[in-house]
Amino acid sequence: MKVGIVGATGYGGVELYRLLSNHPHVEECILYSSSDMDVSYTHVYPQLNTLSEHVLKDIDIEEMKANLDVLFLATPPGVSSKLSPSFMGTNVKLIDLSGDLRLRNKASYEQWYKRPAVNGDILEQTVYGLSELNKESIKHAKIIANPGCFPTATILGLAPLVEKQFIQVDSIIVDAKTGVSGAGRNASQATHFSEVNENIKIYKVHEHQHIPEIEQALQQVNPEVPYITFHTHLIPMTRGIMATINASLKDTLSTEQLINEYRQYYQDSSFVRVRSQGEFPSTKEVYASNFCDIGLSVDTRTNRVTIVAVIDNLMKGAAGQAVQNFNIMNGFDETSGIKLAPIYP
Amino acid sequence: MKVGIVGATGYGGVELYRLLSNHPHVEECILYSSSDMDVSYTHVYPQLNTLSEHVLKDIDIEEMKANLDVLFLATPPGVSSKLSPSFMGTNVKLIDLSGDLRLRNKASYEQWYKRPAVNGDILEQTVYGLSELNKESIKHAKIIANPGCFPTATILGLAPLVEKQFIQVDSIIVDAKTGVSGAGRNASQATHFSEVNENIKIYKVHEHQHIPEIEQALQQVNPEVPYITFHTHLIPMTRGIMATINASLKDTLSTEQLINEYRQYYQDSSFVRVRSQGEFPSTKEVYASNFCDIGLSVDTRTNRVTIVAVIDNLMKGAAGQAVQNFNIMNGFDETSGIKLAPIYP
Amino acid sequence: MKVGIVGATGYGGVELYRLLSNHPHVEECILYSSSDMDVSYTHVYPQLNTLSEHVLKDIDIEEMKANLDVLFLATPPGVSSKLSPSFMGTNVKLIDLSGDLRLRNKASYEQWYKRPAVNGDILEQTVYGLSELNKESIKHAKIIANPGCFPTATILGLAPLVEKQFIQVDSIIVDAKTGVSGAGRNASQATHFSEVNENIKIYKVHEHQHIPEIEQALQQVNPEVPYITFHTHLIPMTRGIMATINASLKDTLSTEQLINEYRQYYQDSSFVRVRSQGEFPSTKEVYASNFCDIGLSVDTRTNRVTIVAVIDNLMKGAAGQAVQNFNIMNGFDETSGIKLAPIYP
Amino acid sequence: MKVGIVGATGYGGVELYRLLSNHPHVEECILYSSSDMDVSYTHVYPQLNTLSEHVLKDIDIEEMKANLDVLFLATPPGVSSKLSPSFMGTNVKLIDLSGDLRLRNKASYEQWYKRPAVNGDILEQTVYGLSELNKESIKHAKIIANPGCFPTATILGLAPLVEKQFIQVDSIIVDAKTGVSGAGRNASQATHFSEVNENIKIYKVHEHQHIPEIEQALQQVNPEVPYITFHTHLIPMTRGIMATINASLKDTLSTEQLINEYRQYYQDSSFVRVRSQGEFPSTKEVYASNFCDIGLSVDTRTNRVTIVAVIDNLMKGAAGQAVQNFNIMNGFDETSGIKLAPIYP
Structure with missing residues (x-):
C-alpha cells in the first residue's frame, strides 16, 4: 500500500515512520510537512541516516488523492479539522492522530478544546480507533479517530x-x-x-x-x-x-x-x-x-x-495504535509491523 | 546544646548534619554509626570536606546519656524500638525519624510493619511530631515520633x-x-x-x-x-x-x-x-x-x-521536620536553622 | 539455527534475546542461567510476557554440545575462561561478550583484569569480533571475542x-x-x-x-x-x-x-x-x-x-555486535535481524 | 549594603537572590528586569513565596546610581556592554556575570562572540574575578568580570x-x-x-x-x-x-x-x-x-x-563566585553568606 504521513517532523510522525518504513504491507511512505517542505528528512532526524532518503513534501490534497491509499494525520490541534473533509468520498482512508475528530459532540469539543469543531458530518463517518472495543467498526471504517494517549x-x-x-x-x-x-x-x-x-x-x-x-x-x-x-x-x-x-x-x-x-x-x-x-x-x-x-x-x-x-505514549498511545488500526481496516494481521519487544532497560 | 545523630551515614542522617552543623543553638553535634565506627565522616561523604572533622562513633548509651541534650535517631526499622527505652527517665530528649514509634496501636504496627512493636509504655510518652497539628504537645515532649514523608x-x-x-x-x-x-x-x-x-x-x-x-x-x-x-x-x-x-x-x-x-x-x-x-x-x-x-x-x-x-522528603519529610521539632521542644524559634530557600532550578 | 545464551538474565542477555528471538535465521533460542535455573524468563523480565515461554535452564555442557549451533556467553568476568575451553574441537561456535578472551597477551590480561587469564591455547583460535576491521577472519572463526563497549x-x-x-x-x-x-x-x-x-x-x-x-x-x-x-x-x-x-x-x-x-x-x-x-x-x-x-x-x-x-552500549557495544558477528560467521547478511531504526526520542 | 540585580528572572539572577537575601552584609536587594517589570518576583519564582515581597523594577540608571552600592549584572550577551559604561566614575561597583567584559582583547571578543565588543576603556578598569588568582586586584576593583562557568x-x-x-x-x-x-x-x-x-x-x-x-x-x-x-x-x-x-x-x-x-x-x-x-x-x-x-x-x-x-555552574560558576567577589571587594570575609554545604544526595 501507499501511505502518507502529514506532520512527519513531529514525534508522532517520526514514530509512525519508524513503524511504516518496516511494515510488510507498506510499499511506499510519503512524508509531508507544512513547515519543512523540501527538506531532507534525515536533516530533521539524523538518526534515520542511511534508513531514509525522503524529502519532505508540501501538503497537496490532489496529489494525495491520486497517490495514497491511507493518510496518517499526525498534526497539531485544528489541522485535521481543516484537512479531513477534503477526503470524504475519496478512496483515501484517513487515520487522524490528533484530537480533532474524537468527540462526537461538537459542543463538548468546543468547550474542552476551546477551538471550533470540525465542520460538516464527517464525525458520523468517523470510528473511534480503540480496537479492543471497536474492532468490527474499524474493519469497515474510512476515517479513524486514533485515541489519545x-x-x-x-x-x-x-x-x-x-x-x-x-x-x-x-x-x-x-x-x-x-x-x-x-x-x-x-x-x-x-x-x-x-x-x-x-x-x-x-x-x-x-x-x-x-x-x-x-x-x-x-x-x-x-x-x-x-x-x-x-x-x-x-x-x-x-x-x-x-x-x-x-x-x-x-x-x-x-x-x-x-x-x-x-x-x-x-x-x-x-x-x-x-x-x-x-x-x-x-x-x-x-x-x-x-x-x-x-x-x-x-x-x-x-x-x-x-x-x-x-x-508507551508514542506507541500504543499514538503511532503504534495508528498502525494497529491501519492493519485492521485493511484486513492485515492486527500485529503486522508492530509486534516489537519492549526495549529494556 | 549538644546533640547526637544515630545513623549519620544514611541520607536522613547527613541531611540532619547539614542542618544541625549550621544551627545557631547547636554547640556540638556527635555522629554515631553502628556500621562505620571510627571512620572519618568525610570518607563517607566527601562533600563535607573542610566542613566536618567528625569521626563516627560507636553507639554507647551511657556516653550519650552523659553528653547529649537531644538525640536524633535516623535509623532503619527496628533500631529505635531497641534503643529508645534506654533513654526513658533520662534528660536526653529523643527525636526518632524512623517509623518505630509512630503508631499508638501496637497491633496495628505489627500488622503493617510485619515486625514486633516496641516494648513497654514508651508510646504513651511519645508525641507525633507534626507541629502544624501538635505544636503544644511537642513543646513539652521528651520523645518525638517524627512523621513519615x-x-x-x-x-x-x-x-x-x-x-x-x-x-x-x-x-x-x-x-x-x-x-x-x-x-x-x-x-x-x-x-x-x-x-x-x-x-x-x-x-x-x-x-x-x-x-x-x-x-x-x-x-x-x-x-x-x-x-x-x-x-x-x-x-x-x-x-x-x-x-x-x-x-x-x-x-x-x-x-x-x-x-x-x-x-x-x-x-x-x-x-x-x-x-x-x-x-x-x-x-x-x-x-x-x-x-x-x-x-x-x-x-x-x-x-x-x-x-x-x-x-522535599529529606527535609519537611525527615530531617527538616526533625529540626523543626527540635526547635519547638527546646523553645527556640520554630524556623531556626531551617529557613532556607528552595534550590531552583 | 539453534542458539543458546548463557547469562540470559543480564542486560546483555536480554538484549540478545530481543534480537535473536526475531532473527530470520534462528529457529530456536535456549536460555541458560546459573542463578535462576528453572525460573520462567518472564518472571525475571515481565516485559517479555506473551513474547517468551522460556524457562531458564542450568548450564549443561553436554546438552549444549548436542543441541546448539552457536552459543553466546553474556557472562560476568571469569565465566567464559572456564566454560569456553570445553567447546574447543566441537561444532558449537562461541561468541563471548565478556572480556575474558579479548586480550591476546595473557600477562596483560592478568595485569589489567586482576584475575587469572584463560588456560590453554584457546586465544590463538579466537578472533576479535570487530567486523569493520576483521570481517574476513570472522567469517571463518569458531570463537569470537565480542569487543567491549x-x-x-x-x-x-x-x-x-x-x-x-x-x-x-x-x-x-x-x-x-x-x-x-x-x-x-x-x-x-x-x-x-x-x-x-x-x-x-x-x-x-x-x-x-x-x-x-x-x-x-x-x-x-x-x-x-x-x-x-x-x-x-x-x-x-x-x-x-x-x-x-x-x-x-x-x-x-x-x-x-x-x-x-x-x-x-x-x-x-x-x-x-x-x-x-x-x-x-x-x-x-x-x-x-x-x-x-x-x-x-x-x-x-x-x-x-x-x-x-x-x-548504544547494549547494541553495537554488546548484543547487536554479537548478532552481527553471528551473521558474518554463518554467512548471513550482516544486517539480518539488526537493521533497526534508533528509538527517538 | 544596598545591592541590585539586573536579570533577576534568569537562573543566575535567582541564585544570586537566594544568596544575597540571606547575606549578613546586605541590607537591601533591588531586583530589575527589562522583560517582567512591575511583576511580583514570586509570580515568576513561586518557590520564593513568603521569602520575597519584591516587585521587579524597570532598569533606571539614575535611580541605580542614587541607591545602590553594588550592581550585579546577570544578563544575556550584549547587555552589560551597553549598561556598564554608564557607571564609570560613579560610586556603584559592578559585578558582571555575562561574558561581555571578560576578554581584554576586543578583537578576540568580536571573533569568538560574533558581536561588537564594549566601547571605550572600561576593560582597563575591569578585573577578572577569579579570586584564587586575582584576590589583590579584586580588593580594589570597581568593575568585576565574573568568570564563566x-x-x-x-x-x-x-x-x-x-x-x-x-x-x-x-x-x-x-x-x-x-x-x-x-x-x-x-x-x-x-x-x-x-x-x-x-x-x-x-x-x-x-x-x-x-x-x-x-x-x-x-x-x-x-x-x-x-x-x-x-x-x-x-x-x-x-x-x-x-x-x-x-x-x-x-x-x-x-x-x-x-x-x-x-x-x-x-x-x-x-x-x-x-x-x-x-x-x-x-x-x-x-x-x-x-x-x-x-x-x-x-x-x-x-x-x-x-x-x-x-x-556547580550556578554557584562557583556564576552567582556564588559573584558573591565571593562582592565579599572581597568590600572587605568582608570571603565566605560570608556562601559557606553552604552541598546538597546531597
Whole structure:
C-alpha cells in the first residue's frame, strides 16, 4: 500500500515512520510537512541516516488523492479539522492522530478544546480507533479517530469493570502520569529540561481535554457512567504513561476473580497483557512497544479496586495504535509491523 | 546544646548534619554509626570536606546519656524500638525519624510493619511530631515520633478539610509519588539506576505502612474517618514527594472559599504555603527546603476537591521536620536553622 | 539455527534475546542461567510476557554440545575462561561478550583484569569480533571475542586515522562517557539511582581494563601506536556511549578531507555512519540500534582533530555486535535481524 | 549594603537572590528586569513565596546610581556592554556575570562572540574575578568580570600546573561536561527535555567562546601557553560542571607530589578542595555549594597528568563566585553568606 504521513517532523510522525518504513504491507511512505517542505528528512532526524532518503513534501490534497491509499494525520490541534473533509468520498482512508475528530459532540469539543469543531458530518463517518472495543467498526471504517494517549491507558484499564457493571459508576478517580514526549517536539518553558528534571508537576487540573474522550468511551460500554475525575502529571522521563485508577466495587469481588474477568475480556486482544495477582507493570516494561499492561488489586478494607495500566505514549498511545488500526481496516494481521519487544532497560 | 545523630551515614542522617552543623543553638553535634565506627565522616561523604572533622562513633548509651541534650535517631526499622527505652527517665530528649514509634496501636504496627512493636509504655510518652497539628504537645515532649514523608504531605493536605468536616469521610483517595532518596542509601535492585530511570513504578499497593499513620493522624482531627485509599509511586528523581488527594465535598464550596479556609488554618504555620486559585506547586519549588506547598481546586462537575501537597522528603519529610521539632521542644524559634530557600532550578 | 545464551538474565542477555528471538535465521533460542535455573524468563523480565515461554535452564555442557549451533556467553568476568575451553574441537561456535578472551597477551590480561587469564591455547583460535576491521577472519572463526563497549566506539572512531598514519601516534587522548546499563543489572552503591542521578563521576582513572583492548586493536592497524590516554565517566542515563577523541595531525588536513577518508574507509560497513561537516552525533541518535555514528572536525588553531563516536552500549557495544558477528560467521547478511531504526526520542 | 540585580528572572539572577537575601552584609536587594517589570518576583519564582515581597523594577540608571552600592549584572550577551559604561566614575561597583567584559582583547571578543565588543576603556578598569588568582586586584576593583562557568573549573584545575611550569605548554586538552541550567532559563529545541534526557551532545566544537577566556587566564600565569583544546558536552542533569583535563608532564612527578603542590597553591583558597590520592570528585559533591573540588592522577605509562575539577555552574560558576567577589571587594570575609554545604544526595 501507499501511505502518507502529514506532520512527519513531529514525534508522532517520526514514530509512525519508524513503524511504516518496516511494515510488510507498506510499499511506499510519503512524508509531508507544512513547515519543512523540501527538506531532507534525515536533516530533521539524523538518526534515520542511511534508513531514509525522503524529502519532505508540501501538503497537496490532489496529489494525495491520486497517490495514497491511507493518510496518517499526525498534526497539531485544528489541522485535521481543516484537512479531513477534503477526503470524504475519496478512496483515501484517513487515520487522524490528533484530537480533532474524537468527540462526537461538537459542543463538548468546543468547550474542552476551546477551538471550533470540525465542520460538516464527517464525525458520523468517523470510528473511534480503540480496537479492543471497536474492532468490527474499524474493519469497515474510512476515517479513524486514533485515541489519545491518556484515554488509551485509562479506557483499557476500566472497560471490563465498567461494561460488566462491577463498580459504582460515579466512583472513578484516575491519576495519570506521563513522560514529556507527549507534549510534542516544540520547545516550551513547560518542557524545558531544567524545569522538568528532578520535578513533578500536575497540569490542566479538571480541565484536560482527554476527560470527555474517556467519558464518551466509557459511556459507550455503560451509559450510566456520569463522569470521572482525572488528573495528569508531568514526570521527568521521555516516554511512558501510567494510569492509576480507583473505583468502588458494587459487590465483593476478589483480586483473582477480577484478573480472570480482565483476561477473558482481553483474550482476543494481542496487545493487552493482564498481570498475575501481586504484580503491577511499570512503564519501562512496555517501552517502545505497542503493549498495554494492566495490573490490579482489590483492597478489602475499602472495597475499592485499584487498576494500573501502562503504555508507551508514542506507541500504543499514538503511532503504534495508528498502525494497529491501519492493519485492521485493511484486513492485515492486527500485529503486522508492530509486534516489537519492549526495549529494556 | 549538644546533640547526637544515630545513623549519620544514611541520607536522613547527613541531611540532619547539614542542618544541625549550621544551627545557631547547636554547640556540638556527635555522629554515631553502628556500621562505620571510627571512620572519618568525610570518607563517607566527601562533600563535607573542610566542613566536618567528625569521626563516627560507636553507639554507647551511657556516653550519650552523659553528653547529649537531644538525640536524633535516623535509623532503619527496628533500631529505635531497641534503643529508645534506654533513654526513658533520662534528660536526653529523643527525636526518632524512623517509623518505630509512630503508631499508638501496637497491633496495628505489627500488622503493617510485619515486625514486633516496641516494648513497654514508651508510646504513651511519645508525641507525633507534626507541629502544624501538635505544636503544644511537642513543646513539652521528651520523645518525638517524627512523621513519615508521605504522611507529612498527605496529612497537611487533608487536615483542614477533615477537621472542618467539609468532606465525606470515606471518600479520601491519595495518589502519592516519591523520588528515590526516600528508599535510603542502601543499594537494591528496586533503586538501581537502570531500573528506575525512564520508568514509573507503583509499589506496596494497599500495603504501605504509612497508611495507618495517615489514618491515625486524620482520626485525631476527625474520629469519623474510617480509612483512606493511598498509593505510592517511584519516580525517576532523587528528592521530592507529591500527594495528589481527592475527596468528595459534603456541601458546595468554591475553590476560593477552600483556599481561604486553608490559609486561615495554616496562618501560624511558617512552613505551609497555600497557593492562589489556579496555581499548583511542583516538587522542585520546595527542593532542599522545609516548606510544604499546597494547591487545590474544586471540580464543580463532580463536586470533588483535588488537593496537591508537595514536600522535599529529606527535609519537611525527615530531617527538616526533625529540626523543626527540635526547635519547638527546646523553645527556640520554630524556623531556626531551617529557613532556607528552595534550590531552583 | 539453534542458539543458546548463557547469562540470559543480564542486560546483555536480554538484549540478545530481543534480537535473536526475531532473527530470520534462528529457529530456536535456549536460555541458560546459573542463578535462576528453572525460573520462567518472564518472571525475571515481565516485559517479555506473551513474547517468551522460556524457562531458564542450568548450564549443561553436554546438552549444549548436542543441541546448539552457536552459543553466546553474556557472562560476568571469569565465566567464559572456564566454560569456553570445553567447546574447543566441537561444532558449537562461541561468541563471548565478556572480556575474558579479548586480550591476546595473557600477562596483560592478568595485569589489567586482576584475575587469572584463560588456560590453554584457546586465544590463538579466537578472533576479535570487530567486523569493520576483521570481517574476513570472522567469517571463518569458531570463537569470537565480542569487543567491549568503549573499545567499539573508540576503535571505530580512530581506525582510519591510525591506519592511514595521519596522526602522531603518541597523541591520542580519549574522553568517554557511558550510560549506567554498561555496569550490568546487579545493584551496587555506584549505580544506586540517588547517587547517579544529577551527577557525573569519573572512574577507574588510568586503570580501565578497556585500555589494553583499544591499544591492541589500534596496534593491529598501526604497530607504532605506543599507548593511549583513555578516561571513562558515568552519566545519568541508561544507554549510550560517547567517545570524544583527540589527536594531533602530522600534516595539514581539512575536516572535509578527513570526512571523505572516513567515508571511504567505512564504505562497506553497514553500521558506521559518518556525519557531514559541522554535524556531530548524539547518543540518542543511535538509541537501541546497532549503528556507530561518527562526526569529526579539525581545529586549525591547534592542528588537532576531534572525533566523536557514539553507540548504544547494549547494541553495537554488546548484543547487536554479537548478532552481527553471528551473521558474518554463518554467512548471513550482516544486517539480518539488526537493521533497526534508533528509538527517538 | 544596598545591592541590585539586573536579570533577576534568569537562573543566575535567582541564585544570586537566594544568596544575597540571606547575606549578613546586605541590607537591601533591588531586583530589575527589562522583560517582567512591575511583576511580583514570586509570580515568576513561586518557590520564593513568603521569602520575597519584591516587585521587579524597570532598569533606571539614575535611580541605580542614587541607591545602590553594588550592581550585579546577570544578563544575556550584549547587555552589560551597553549598561556598564554608564557607571564609570560613579560610586556603584559592578559585578558582571555575562561574558561581555571578560576578554581584554576586543578583537578576540568580536571573533569568538560574533558581536561588537564594549566601547571605550572600561576593560582597563575591569578585573577578572577569579579570586584564587586575582584576590589583590579584586580588593580594589570597581568593575568585576565574573568568570564563566567552564573557565572557572578549567582554570582552577590547571593554574598550579601551568604557573609552576610542570607541563608542556602546548599539551592541554580539556573535556568539559555541563548540566543544562548553564543554558539559562529560556526554552529552546536544544534544551527541550525530550531531546536532552537519555542523551549526550557535544556542541560548539572548537568554537566555544570560553576558549579564549581560559587561554587568557592561563597566559596570565604563564605567557608561554599557546592554546588549549577544549570541548563542551551537554549532559542530562540540571546543575554541575566537570572539566576532565589532560596535559603532558615535562619531568617525572608523582601523583602525591602534585597533590601536595595543589594543596599548597590553594592553601588560602576557602573554596578549593583538593582530594587525596585515588579519589576523584563528582559534581554532586559540590551541588548548590561554592566549592571547586579537584582530583588528579599521574599516568606513569604516558607521563600525562589527568586533573578533574568540578563546580556547580550556578554557584562557583556564576552567582556564588559573584558573591565571593562582592565579599572581597568590600572587605568582608570571603565566605560570608556562601559557606553552604552541598546538597546531597
